[in-house]
Amino acid sequence: MDAKRIRSTFIEYFQSKQHQFVPSSPIVVKNDPTLMFTNAGMNQFKDFFLGNETPAYTRATNSQKCLRVSGKHNDLEEVGVDTYHHTMFEMLGNWSFGDYFKKEAIAWSWELLTEIYKLPIERLYVTVFEGDKGDGLDKDMEAFDMWTAHVDKERILFGDKKDNFWEMGDIGPCGPCSEIHIDLRPEEEIKAVPGKDLVNADHPQVIEIWNLVFIQFNRQANGSLSELPAKHIDTGMGFERLVRAIQNKSSNYDTDVFTPFIEAVEAKSGKKYGQDEKIDIAIRVIVDHIRAISFTIADGQLPSNNKAGYVIRRILRRAVRYGYTFLGFNKPFLYELLPLLSEHFGEMFPEIPSQEEFISKVIYEEEASFLRTLDNGLKRLDQIKIDLESKGEKVISGKVAFELYDTFGFPLDLTSLIARENGISVDEKGFTEEMTKQKERSRAAAEQETGDWILVGDDAGVQFVGYDNLESTTNIIKYREIKEKKGTKYQLVLEETPFYAESGGQVGDSGVLISGEETIKVLDTKKENDLIVHFVEKLPQNPSANFTAKVNVPQRELTMNNHTATHLLHAALKEVLGDHVQQKGSLVNDHLLRFDFSHFSKMTDDEIAQVESIVNKKIRENIPLKEQRNVPIEDAKNMGATALFGEKYGEFVRVITFGPDYSVELCGGTHVSSTGKIGLFKIVSEGSISSGVRRVEAITAEGAEQYVNSQISLVKDLEELLKSPKDLKKSVENLLQERNELKKEIEGLHLKQAGALKDDLVKAIENVEGVNQLIAKVNLPSADALKKLAFELKNEVDQLVAVIAADISGKPQIAVVIAEELVKDKQLNAGAMVRDLAKEIQGGGGGQPFFATAGGKKVEGLDQVLVKAKEMFSSI
DSSP: OOHHHHHHHHHHHHHTTTOEEOOOOOSBOOSOTTOSBOOSGGGGGHHHHHTSSOOSOSEEEEEEEEEOEETTEEOGGGTTTSSSOOSEEEEEEEEEESSOOHHHHHHHHHHIIIIISOOOGGGEEEEEEOOBTTTTBOOOHHHHHHHTTTSOGGGEEEEOHHHHEEESSSSEEEEEEEEEEEEOSOHHHHHHSOGGGTTTTTOTTEEEEEEEEEEEEEEOTTSOEEEEEEEEEEEEEEHHHHHHHHTTOSSGGGSTTTHHHHHHHHHHHOOOTTSOHHHHHHHHHHHHHHHHHHHHHHTTOOOOSSHHHHHHHHHHHHHHHHHHHHSOOOSOOGGGGHHHHHHHHTTTOTHHHHTHHHHHHHHHHHHHHHHHHHHHHHHHHHHHHHHHHHHTOOEEOHHHHHHHHHHHOOOHHHHHHHHHHTTOEEOHHHHHHHHHHHHHHHHHHHOEEEOOOEEOSOOOOOEEOTTTOSEEEEOEEEEEEEEETTEEEEEEEESEEOOOOBBTTBOOOOEEEEETTEEEEEEEEEEETTEEEEEESSOOSOTTSOEEEEEOHHHHHHHHHHHHHHHHHHHHHHHHHOTTOOEEEEEEOSSOEEEEEEOSSOOOHHHHHHHHHHHHHHHHTTOBOEEEEEEEHHHHHHTTOBOOTTOOOOSEEEEEEETTTTEEEEOOSOOOSBGGGGOOEEEEEEEEEETTEEEEEEEEHHHHHHHHHHHHHHHHHHHHHTTSOSOHHHHHHHHHHHHHHHHHHHHHHHHHHHHHHHHHHHHHOEEETTEEEEEEEEEOSOHHHHHHHHHHHHHHSTTEEEEEEEEETTEEEEEEEEOHHHHHHSOOOHHHHHHHHHGGGTOEEEEOSSEEEEEOSOGGGHHHHHHHHHHHHTTO
16 A cells, blocks of 8 residues: 555545544644644544534544644654654544544454554554552553453553553643554564563654544643543554554655655755665655645744744754755755645645645745855854864853854754864753753743633533624633733633634734623633633632623724725735735734735835725725625635635634625634725735745724824925925935935045045054054044955055054944964964953954954943053064
8 A cells, every 4th residue: 555545544444434534633723822733633622522612523533734843742853863753744543522432442443453454463562551549540451351352462561651641731631542553573573572572662663553542531730630521532543654564664764655755855965865874864854844844834834933933943944954964955955845745745735735836935935044044153163163273172162052053043963063073072061051041031931820720600611792792791601810920810711702712813802891890801812722711800709690791892893994904905915916815824903904925026016006995995885794604614615715724614614705706705703894894994014024925014994094194294294394395205305315425425534534544553553573563543433444444454564463443433343454474374363352352342243363343332441452452462
């Protein structure tokens, strides 16, 4: 079987067992504060397990895109080094939501593996939970007894909590599990050491392929376990490992999941896989990482400097670094693998081929950017080496190594590798200490303690009524306490709520809860999975009371203006720029709308004007809102509704239409009843936020009116200043021309002044044993003038070593210039000298061995610079 057939066989098998096929959810998690990425197949079903939502089906199967590079499940450093860890991987799974339990899960897994996939029984082992005293859990003899119907007892092993009790995170659904392991070693090795001795011993050829989790508990914030309302099955089988077992390979990378990509990298680099361990690791890193990078970008997460975006940037840079160091790639190369990715994964994951060009351009720009940074970092390393040699040292400090990591994105192993090539080493312990300090700072800044939910009423689910009502009578279902640095806040869940929870770019509602004489401010409303959570400053005196929930109406109405305008903007951008425009992010609040979209060039003023004109025309047409709820997803797609990549849609969706031939979108947000309520639309900025992604910010209604009026007022003020000229634009152009002419005239005077100063300095040069020495303090108009003066002296005077301390409009600067022959013959270094001198002006700087500059804060320290320079010159 090839990989595609292995995947489809799994899904078809469970469909034959009445399982609903459910498409993979996005790899980037939204509305769940406990997760950054989908790290297991069960993530999208979490609310079913918790009882927050009732599924439309009781059995499901799929192949889920997963990523494990952060948090509890972090395999990044192993990826590429061994042959079975991955960043992004597929998790084949089958689920039961309160339907079947251990017996069926065990029987079906064994049937599929041994009778359908034909894996040899004599190479398979299973493990069951041995119990845990700390959690008060006994051995899972129920699972053990069920396994004996399929496999010999000697192949059933007991495992501890680490191996046989599955938890998604520090809190959440969990339970004992049974793992199925396979021994892929050669026969002679099996005869020497039985496979059961190597299960869960990190042997690269004795590996887990399937985990059957029996979810029956919920881990609380205090560490205790509580029984879930119903028992569930959650199984996960690593697709890449299964393919390896069926295709009888010794490495995941030897299967047809990866071999086409390995061959492509071989062809491009000219390096062969399987001949050199360093090259092999580099190729494995690249063919693994390209999947993680591409799938996350396809699901809407662009590389950036924080949170999920930083994780993706780090993965991408790790791949680039391996390609640069070991495969000789000094130009972007990862992006060229996108057509191959579309070919091999597009059938199961159509988001890749449909966005291939966009993903490719984003990766290209990220690669090019890091390669430039890599080059700058290497130059910084060269300077570090020179500094160490000047001091007679051979160890890069941990602080400097961390600066290379933090500023240039250099991993420690890259710094260590380059250092070894230059006969120096790195203080790795010091680096680890600096890294720990940074993590502690980050942890302290973000630290918060979340308490367990305390039930007040029946936990029967939440009803959102905010599309139709901005006020409702309700009760609190449950609440919890949140402790953070700024103080203690509370989160409430209401049985009925008019408050819109932040989602799809629209911010959450604020407002009040009223009970008798007590009023509680609702500061914000957010989603946690599918739970609507209200943030309040204090708990009500009586949480069991009846409450009137009131939304902040002016805020909601302004937000609706901006949200509807976003839909009109999206359609207008497609009309003006082309159908390639796709939404890549948005923010909608009561002040503005921000819309990110795929487009590869700056919008022209004419294009912006066209978009504004179209949107305002649609506003004047006063198009009524057509809202359709609970539309089957396929029907919505047939209507031409725009769906966003990276969003997870259920079987039934809400469709928002403004004009059947203009704007039709899947959307859960709130909107105006007709477009005329928006009043006016005005774009205030357009720019790039990353490769291939532009951002438009716009305002509507009163905000747009105020903006236009302020611009008109500004024009009037300018006309008054310029004495009401006939042509305002021409008058401003004339002023700018006069300014530029005066600037040139001043620069000419400065040059004359610097020329006269140079002649005076030449006269002040002293020749000491064949070396022309100059130490001087001067006043100059600019740093450029100082640099020009220094180079003119260097070109005019042979064997020169000069220190020029300059007062530049009250700011101190130092220039050190040394003839190249003196750098070589006397081992002088202008960079080292200027850094030492800069201490006197409370500054820093650097440069080349023959020329360097420094700036500082303490202008009165320039006199001491002259004294220190004389001391330096005395040893030349």
